[in-house]
Amino acid sequence: MDPTLRTRIISDLKDRLGSLPGRSRIVAKYIVDHPSDFGLDTIRETAFKAGVSTYTLVRLADRLGFGSYDAMREPFRHALVSVSAGFDHPEWIKRLRESGGLGQVQADASLNALAIVQRSLELQDPEQLQRVVTMLLEARSVYLTAVRASYSMAYYFYYVGRMALPTLQLIPRHMNSAIDDLxxxxxxxxxxxxxxxxxxxxxxxxxxxARRRGVKLILISDSVLVSPDFSSDETIIVSVLSTHHFGCYAGSTALLDMLVALLVAGGSETATARIRSYEDLRRENQVYWVAPKKR
Structure with missing residues (x-):
């Protein structure tokens, strides 16, 4: 089998996304976002996860020129790379599970976080991250925006990252919209x-x-298909696949930590001196706990 066929199918789905009807568009986005799951699951499982009917999957295969659904899925099965974590369960996880009760829940949650971090870091391309760091260090101003759950990650990156990147600005400010600050x-x-x-x-x-103003755009997301209305210069993908019934952003935080480390390395002695200055200032203003004197 042609080893490039899976990549070409994904590229074709991205190109056709805007012209596909509603349900087929949902399936196309699911395949692009979860190619390993698509190659592994049955047609019924894929339909359930994507929230469509099996008929929609068959129709999409026909639209792409395949003789059957299995023919469309086969390149993904052939090139399958498991998204599950590739590490043995550590002893402390086993001890948690053996403790029973909430210990089992804690073990499952710990494995979930470890798997998400590993998947997210495995996705990162060193050449792309080098391009991103260069863009950030050479920019006149770097704007950082997010809302709702993502805002907490943006604020963390701003708080830590501005030591290495003094041009970093968190927007919106003062209850404005992000557009006001751009x-x-x-x-x-x-x-x-x-x-x-x-x-x-x-x-x-x-x-x-921002794109209309000519601003370069770096997107951090779980998908390259966020909106058909704009394209980014760089899209950094992190995993949020979770065994919980809520989003898990441990992988996103790990990615942001990595970006800060790369910015510090890219900023050379200037960034290191700036961080040292911040640390000195914090030590000067730190409050230490002192044990009370015995009477």
Whole structure:
């Protein structure tokens, strides 16, 4: 089998996304976002996960020129790479599980977090991250935007990252919209947008506005298919696949930590001196706990 066929199918789905009817568009996005699951699962399991009927999957295969659904899925099965964590369960996980009760829940949650971090870090391409770091260090201003659950990650990255990247600005400020804070942005600037499914309308609008102003865009998300209304210069993908009934962003935080480390390394002695200055300032203002004297 042609080893490039899976890649070409994904590329074809991205190109056709805007012209596909509603249900087929949902399936196309699911396949692009979860190619390993698509290759592994049965047609019924894929239909359930994507929230469509099996007929929709068969229709999409026909639209792409395949003789059957299995013929469309086979390149994904052939090139299957498991998204599950590739590490043995550590002893402390086994001890938690053996403790019973909430210990089992704690063990499952711990494995879930470890798997998400590993999958997210495995997805990172060193060449792409080098391009991203160069863009950020060379930018006149770097805008950082996110809302709702993603805002906590944006604030963390801003708080830590500004030591290595003093041009970093968290927007919106002062209860404005992000667009208000982008009014003077232009081609010399970069914006980082963080958003995960379901994607925020405010973040999408900010991305569209930034692109119209010529701002370079770095997107941190769980998919390359966030909106057909704009394209990013770089899209950094992290995993949010979770065994919980809520989003898990441990992989996103690990990615942001990695970016800070790369920015520090890329900023050379200047960034290191700036971080040392921050640390000295914090030590000067730190409050230490002192044990009370015995009477």
């Amino acid at each position: 009014h003077s942005a232009g081609e010399d600037d970069v914006m980082i947008a963080i958003t995960f499914n379901p994607y925020s309308r405010e973040t999408i609008d900010a991305c569209k506005f």
